[in-house]
Amino acid sequence: MKQSSIFFDGSKDSIKEFETAINSARDSILNYFKTDRAYSGKTPEELKEIIENDVFFPEDGVSAKELFSQLNSNIVSNLVNTVSTDYMAHLHCPPMISSIASEVIIGATNQSMDSWDQAPMSTEIEVYVVNELIKLYNLGEKADGVFTSGGSQSNLTGLFAARDWYCKTNLNHDVKYLGLPPSYNKFRIYTSSIAHFSTEKSAHLMGLGYNAVRKVPVDDRQKMNISSLKEMINQDIKNGLIPIAVVATIGTTDFGSIDPIKDIRIICDNNKMWLHADAAFGSGLILSHKYRDRLDGLNLADSITVDFHKMFMQSISCGVFLLKDQANFETTSLYADYLNREEDEEEGYTNLVGKSLQTTRRFDALKIWMSFKLIGKEGFDELITKTVDLALETYNLLSNNRDFEVVTKPEISSIVFRLLDKNKSDIEVDNLNAKIRKTLLLKKGVVIGQTKANGRVFLKLTMLNPLLNIERINRLLREIKALA
Numbered sequence: 164m165k166q167s168s169i170f171f172d173g174s175k176d177s178i179k180e181f182e183t184a185i186n187s188a189r190d191s192i193l194n195y196f197k198t199d200r201a202y203s204g205k206t207p208e209e210l211k212e213i214i215e216n217d218v219f220f221p222e223d224g225v226s227a228k229e230l231f232s233q234l235n236s237n238i239v240s241n242l243v244n245t246v247s248t249d250y251m252a253h254l255h256c257p258p259m260i261s262s263i264a265s266e267v268i269i270g271a272t273n274q275s276m277d278s279w280d281q282a283p284m285s286t287e288i289e290v291y292v293v294n295e296l297i298k299l300y301n302l303g304e305k306a307d308g309v310f311t312s313g314g315s316q317s318n319l320t321g322l323f324a325a326r327d328w329y330c331k332t333n334l335n336h337d338v339k340y341l342g343l344p345p346s347y348n349k350f351r352i353y354t355s356s357i358a359h360f361s362t363e364k365s366a367h368l369m370g371l372g373y374n375a376v377r378k379v380p381v382d383d384r385q386k387m388n389i390s391s392l393k394e395m396i397n398q399d400i401k402n403g404l405i406p407i408a409v410v411a412t413i414g415t416t417d418f419g420s421i422d423p424i425k426d427i428r429i430i431c432d433n434n435k436m437w438l439h440a441d442a443a444f445g446s447g448l449i450l451s452h453k454y455r456d457r458l459d460g461l462n463l464a465d466s467i468t469v470d471f472h473k474m475f476m477q478s479i480s481c482g483v484f485l486l487k488d489q490a491n492f493e494t495t496s497l498y499a500d501y502l503n504r505e506e507d508e509e510e511g512y513t514n515l516v517g518k519s520l521q522t523t524r525r526f527d528a529l530k531i532w533m534s535f536k537l538i539g540k541e542g543f544d545e546l547i548t549k550t551v552d553l554a555l556e557t558y559n560l561l562s563n564n565r566d567f568e569v570v571t572k573p574e575i576s577s578i579v580f581r582l583l584d585k586n587k588s589d590i591e592v593d594n595l596n597a598k599i600r601k602t603l604l605l606k607k608g609v610v611i612g613q614t615k616a617n618g619r620v621f622l623k624l625t626m627l628n629p630l631l632n633i634e635r636i637n638r639l640l641r642e643i644k645a646l647a
């Protein structure tokens with residue numbers, strides 16, 4: 164096999180190989196976007212059969228033509244179509260065209276964000292974009308941040324910072340060098356009962372365990388109940404436990420509900436606790452003039468999770484972790500002689516590895532640079548506001564329809580509801596709703612969500628796609644009733 168067909172060597176052959184591959188990939192993508200069906204409907208068994216009937220790692224490679232033909236018929240045709248208006252299950256967005264183009268550049272140039280000499284311009288762009296985001300979220304002079312693989316990594320970074328800060332300021336103990344203090348199994352982290360599971364995962368990774376996470380009940384708007392939070396903290400202190408942090412959710416994964424962050428800040432201050440804001444979902448509201456006031460108080464958090472691969476409609480992965488006081492990046496900082504010498508920084512060469520849990524890291528900041536520039540503030544405002552408006556319209560539709568029950572009025576762009584049937588028992592209604600979701604997926608290629616609320620099975624629509632409209636929602640509700 165000629166090397167010029169594998170890498171660029173500047174030859175005519177290599178240019179031709181590259182163009183063929185990119186054009187074939189483009190054709191695959193155009194084919195993928197052609198259908199409005201969200202999913203082919205194939206079952207796990209059917210997918211496994213397709214995969215297993217193929218030779219995975221042949222002795223001799225196949226031709227590019229053969230490769231792309233197999234890719235298209237076997238794989239691309241069975242990917243979920245995130246641009247489809249039949250796709251509304253998860254916080255999983257259609258990527259903007261500018262974001263797709265960025266991915267091509269990111270992949271082809273393969274910059275690595277750990278050290279300046281592996282990503283000179285990319286490092287400067289990331290630093291610049293992070294500083295602009297700090298201004299956007301009004302975090303003040305001392306703030307800093309870093310791009311992450313998404314909300315889970317941002318939440319983990321926030322909780323690492325919280326733990327190390329707590330131990331240093333309140334226990335005079337340096338976790339980085341000494342490990343956990345003897346009282347570690349008394350540490351408690353508070354988050355609402357419907358918060359994202361990454362807080363528990365983080366507690367486990369940090370050596371504190373799931374039981375260190377205290378689940379605070381929510382009110383009927385699915386927001387953290389503040390008097391319960393106060394009571395739980397006071398009771399825990401009485402019992403000799405050590406409350407170290409609260410994770411407030413700014414847009415819960417299911418309901419999009421927003422915890423009362425200003426009240427939580429006061430409680431954290433009174434108890435010398437860290438406040439992390441998980442705004443993986445809700446962070447996009449900042450670009451909507453109509454709805455941005457729902458983020459009031461977000462800038463009071465000590466650390467914030469922002470995801471761009473949700474409301475901001477960027478391709479995966481794209482998220483940022485923001486820290487109110489950059490001194491707390493001490494938790495991830497480390498110097499290696501071969502990579503990021505301390506003297507580099509003094510000379511003005513920024514090595515971002517010291518702010519991240521990752522070493523080799525993608526140039527995801529490019530997507531924000533490209534997408535913000537291309538459609539501007541007005542473009543984002545219009546798209547994001549539209550999805551929140553649509554959720555409200557859907558809520559009005561459902562709450563005026565006796566066949567359905569809806570859990571709560573949305574604050575962002577998701578709706579949790581179920582079909583009712585007075586002649587059926589609770590369990591039968593659960594089964595009915597679960598079956599409707601599965602039938603939509605496998606028979607109609609329509610992907611909607613399912614979750615639990617108040618102990619019962621509910622359906623969920625997550626409306627990140629600005630192409631979605633109320634006519635489509637109306638049609639979906641009719642389809643659901645017809646299936647029942």
Ligand SMILES: *Cc1c(COP(=O)(O)O)cnc(C)c1O
Nearest residue numbers: 313314315359414416441443444
């Ligand atoms: C999606 C989500 C996460 C996890 O983010 P990833 O980007 O999927 O890792 C965390 N918290 C909330 C509230 C989320 O909605």
